[in-house]
Amino acid sequence: MHFHECSINERYQTKVAYFSMEFGVHQALKVYAGGLGFLSGSHMRSVYDLKQNTIGIGILWSFGYYDQGRHEDRSLRVEFTRKYYYFLEELAQKVTVVINAKPVVIKGYLLRPEVFGTAPIILLSTDTDENDFLSRTITHKLYDPNEQTRVAQEIVLGIGGTRMLEALEYEVDIYHMNEGHALPLVFELYGRYRDMEQVRPHVVFTTHTPEKAGNEEHSTHFLHEMGFFNTLSMEEVTQIMGEHHHGTFSLTLGALRSAKIANAVSALHAEVANEMWKPYEGICPIISITNAQNRRFWTDKTLIRALDEHENYEVIARKKHLKKLLFSEVADQTGKMFDPEIFTIVWARRFTEYKRPGLLKYDMERFLRLITQNDYPVQVIWAGKPYPFDPNAINIFNELVDLSHQYSRIAVLTHYELDLSRMLKQGSDLWLNTPRITREASGTSGMTASMNGSVHFSINDGWHPEFAKDG
Template sequence: MNLFSYDINEKFKKSVAYFSMEFAVDQSLKIYSGGLGFLAGSHMRSVYDLKQNVVGVGLLWSFGYYDQLRNEDRTLKPHYTRKFYYFLEELDVKVSVKVDNKDVMIKGFLLRCDVFGTAPIILLSTDIYENDYLSRTITHKLYDANEKTRVAQEIVLGIGGAKMLEAINHKVDIYHMNEGHALPLIYELYNRFGDIETVKKHVVFTTHTPETAGNEVHNINFLYEMGFFNGLDLNTARNISGCKKSDNFSLTIGALKGAKIANGVSKIHGIVANEMWNDVEDRCEIISITNAQNKKYWTDKTLIRALDEHEDYELLARKKHLKKVLFDMVADQTGKMFDPEVLTIVWARRFAEYKRPGLLKYDYERFVKLMTNTQRPIQVIWAGKPYPTDTGAIDIFNELVHISHKFKNMAVLVGYELTLSKLLKQGSDVWLNTPRITREASGTSGMTASMNGSIHFSIHDGWHPEFAKDGKNAFTITPVDYELPFFEQDRLDNKNMMDILENSIIPTYYDNPHEWVNIMKSAMSDIEIEFDSARMATEYYEKMFNL
């Protein structure tokens, strides 16, 4: 079956299957939660732009991640609505996998290249009439909180994805695991090739985070009973996955021992990942390929034209227009009328404790003074989706909602998906990023903000150190010792952040608009090549696929 609507570029002819739990390619296809999906979506768009021989493999989530609505008191309300996608093409083949000693049927759906301008993507569903209700729920919700369901999802993605590609006679040279979720494909390939060294020649792995949630650990006996190892006996599974002495099975370690090469997603993350997994015997090499985003999709074309034509007046005028478009959304959701002349700061990404969405208000008295300054006013917008069962992150979101009632220049928005993300990046002046240092693997949201002239104001972590020239194309929060207690890190990071905001960012915006435009232009120019996903997609071929 020919999946491609374009002729493959000879430079990228090696056949690659890119396995990911989520893809964010368009607002209408709600099969993503956050950064991992945004990254995969940009990668698939650049595959199309470069005419690479890559096919995406993911799951067709019947209810998506969740719809972010509000309760009566405006606090967060996770809601689930069944989705239908009439632009997907049903494949005329089905495959089956064993999950918990039961046969589960899988149907494939194809997102063709020309629908959204991406690589072809095959999406797998168990939500079909051939399965009983429990089996149908496997592909209901992205990142289901139930451990059994989560592992079943990984079996469907890894084993089911490999079987589906074989069933449609699509030859694959390299299987690329975007995070460890697709690890069961290693055991499907082992059954085909008969030894792990041959398997390794065909597998590469990208690790995306040092966070525990992104490096799953399960009891190996539980995984064996679930069918995670695709019929291999337990001793064989232990031997090829490096879990010989413990019953705690790490998906990341399994991937590092089953791939020929792996990568972290920024230069810093490459160092952190090597330190994290330094003691793993016989693991593959971990290099760095810094994440990137698809400029063509994310940027406002008029803004880019003004930059290219060196029209500062047009650049500023367009930015104010984009702020007005964003502020229409603010007014619609909150009833607040924001002013396009006022410096607007946005914090928007997945709500998680280590990302510290509430750091700006850590010193509350200082925060109030900042928000009530009428001489040099600011406007602040928060947006982002907490994991629906992460009560701590939801509490932070709801606390911000309650605080926002006190300020007409503070908004907390819901519905943080591709459309709102693009509005925020194009309509903000400053993009605030506040993770605890060493905990941010990459943090690509700031890239797409910088592409649209929103100045990245960030902790010195992730991709930021590779890009930032402090005060020239970005602003950097002075690094602190990451070994300090969390409360002390938070106190110092807040102080340093507020000092820069009050003494540098706000005065530059209001007192030196010419300099502010220069920073905007430098950000847009400096981000253009190194952080466009064409570079990243090319680098994967050069450093991993063709190795």
């Protein structure tokens, strides 16, 4: 079946299926959580621009990731709202996978390239009348905290996605796993070839994080019972995958042993990843391909034109206008009137401990001097989504909300999704990045801020060291 509306550039004859748990292609399609989704969304836009022979495979999350509301005291409220998308096309084909010894029906929805200017993307759903309630909930929430549900989601993506492509008679040369979630596809392919040496040339892998949470591990026995390894016996799994730690199975290690090549997402991350996985046998080479973001989607066109033409006055005037647009959102959410003449720092990304959202206030006395002084006034905006089932991350967010009640030049915004993210990047003067060093694999939010005339001010981690010029 042919899904590409435009002719494929002859340079890109290899047919790629790009498997990702999340895709951030547009504000209206809420099937993403954070950086992984922003990146895969940018990839899908660049595929469209370059006319590459690529199709996206993801999941249609019935309730998305979550909606970020507020309680009466303005602290974070996690909300789940069912989503409906009338711009997706329901496909006639359905496939079945076995999860926990039970058949589960998967249907597919197509996002056509012309809707948002992306590669075609097939989104899978178990939320269909053929399934019982429990099976329907598999594709309800992105990154569901329940371990069984989470593994079931990975089976749907990997095995279900591969079978859906087969049902559509869409031939694939390369299966690209964006993070280890789609690993079950390898066991589906093994069922066809019965030889890992024949599977490996068709698989590539992108690893995104040195974080433990991003390198999932489960009991091998549990995964086997769930159907993660498709129809393989435990002995066959050990035979083709090698030994894992004390009865646990690492998805990242499994992916590194299944792919012909893997990539880290910055030069520094490649060093960290190679060091991290060096003790293990049978892994593929890990090279570095530094992440990038799609300029067409993220930049303010007027600002870029002024920058390209070296029209300094126009750059300053446009930046001020973009700050006003951002500050009307600040006023709407917080009741604070920020001043476009004042230097504005933004910290906005996934709220998690290692990214240290509250680092600015570790020296509270100095921080308060910074935001109350009038000679060189500074405004600070925070935004980002904590994982909805991580009380520590939510507490950090709420502490900042509490602090913001006391000072007029601090704002904490909710609804950190694509539209607000773009508004913050275009309206900030300085984009602050404060991870614990070597823990930030790439940090592409700083790239899109830099595209909009914001200074990327970062701990020397992620993509930053390769672009920073000494002195």
